[in-house]
Amino acid sequence: MLINSGTKISQILKAHPDALEAIISISPKFTKLRNPLLRKLMAARTSISMASKVGGVKVDDFFAKLKPLGFEIDSNYKEEHEGSTSPMPEFVKNLKPENVVELDVRPILDSGGDPLNTIMMNVNKLNAQQALKIINTFEPTPVIMILEKRGFVAYTEIVNSNLVHTYLYNTSGAGEIKAEIKNDAAGWQEMLAKFEGKLDEVRVEKMEPPLPMMMVLEACDKLQSDRAVYVYHKRIPVFLLPELQDRGLDYRINEITDGDVRILIFKK
Numbered sequence: 001m002l003i004n005s006g007t008k009i010s011q012i013l014k015a016h017p018d019a020l021e022a023i024i025s026i027s028p029k030f031t032k033l034r035n036p037l038l039r040k041l042m043a044a045r046t047s048i049s050m051a052s053k054v055g056g057v058k059v060d061d062f063f064a065k066l067k068p069l070g071f072e073i074d075s076n077y078k079e080e081h082e083g084s085t086s087p088m089p090e091f092v093k094n095l096k097p098e099n100v101v102e103l104d105v106r107p108i109l110d111s112g113g114d115p116l117n118t119i120m121m122n123v124n125k126l127n128a129q130q131a132l133k134i135i136n137t138f139e140p141t142p143v144i145m146i147l148e149k150r151g152f153v154a155y156t157e158i159v160n161s162n163l164v165h166t167y168l169y170n171t172s173g174a175g176e177i178k179a180e181i182k183n184d185a186a187g188w189q190e191m192l193a194k195f196e197g198k199l200d201e202v203r204v205e206k207m208e209p210p211l212p213m214m215m216v217l218e219a220c221d222k223l224q225s226d227r228a229v230y231v232y233h234k235r236i237p238v239f240l241l242p243e244l245q246d247r248g249l250d251y252r253i254n255e256i257t258d259g260d261v262r263i264l265i266f267k268k
Contacts, residue, residue: 016070026061104136202232232260233263
């Protein structure tokens with residue numbers, strides 16, 4: 001397989017069974033690729049040049065590791081917009097500095113919090129000309145998934161191995177996005193009894209964003225009609241719930257204590 005700096009990591013992993021460990025050996029930051037869910041999500045969006053920025057290594061380090069596996073190297077290829085997940089869209093090119101609303105979510109994550117609600121609050125405050133610029137250490141994929149379904153476009157720029165900028169712009173005009181919470185507690189015991197012995201447990205209470213939402217949605221994608229997903233969470237994931245409804249799923253919520261929430265998800 002001929003590869004260059006623009007080749008996606010997912011293509012490389014698909015082409016050779018030993019490519020995963022070869023890439024992980026380049027930088028400790030690539031150990032996240034061992035998580036099947038993150039690998040599935042991130043590898044398809046990440047080129048070699050982007051991964052090199054994330055890992056703080058050189059593109060040639062990838063070539064040196066992959067060439068012994070039989071990959072052919074095209075060293076002359078140059079990406080048009082190195083450091084981004086895709087060519088810079090017009091909405092970013094045309095943004096005036098005064099219309100960029102910056103939100104640094106790193107302090108929230110460092111304190112153990114989930115920045116999703118803060119991001120949505122800022123999104124709801126945008127006017128028709130403004131875009132939200134999220135400053136983070138990784139691409140906020142769940143946020144992008146939610147907002148793209150609501151008319152937003154996203155553009156992510158990897159500045160370096162510890163700094164990622166994500167721009168979000170509402171192509172359908174400004175408007176408040178509400179996270180609907182449909183309840184929930186009524187019928188918890190009834191539904192729990194209905195699916196006794198048929199529960200697929202997912203524990204995300206100790207995970208940091210974005211893994212909880214991704215893990216739950218991954219389990220829901222595999223859910224059989226006669227079974228239910230039983231989630232251990234530390235809070236009500238308000239922006240997960242509309243996603244469940246969009247997928248034709250129903251749920252019940254049981255808040256046992258502050259920091260201990262159980263969610264039962266099943267097909268309607």
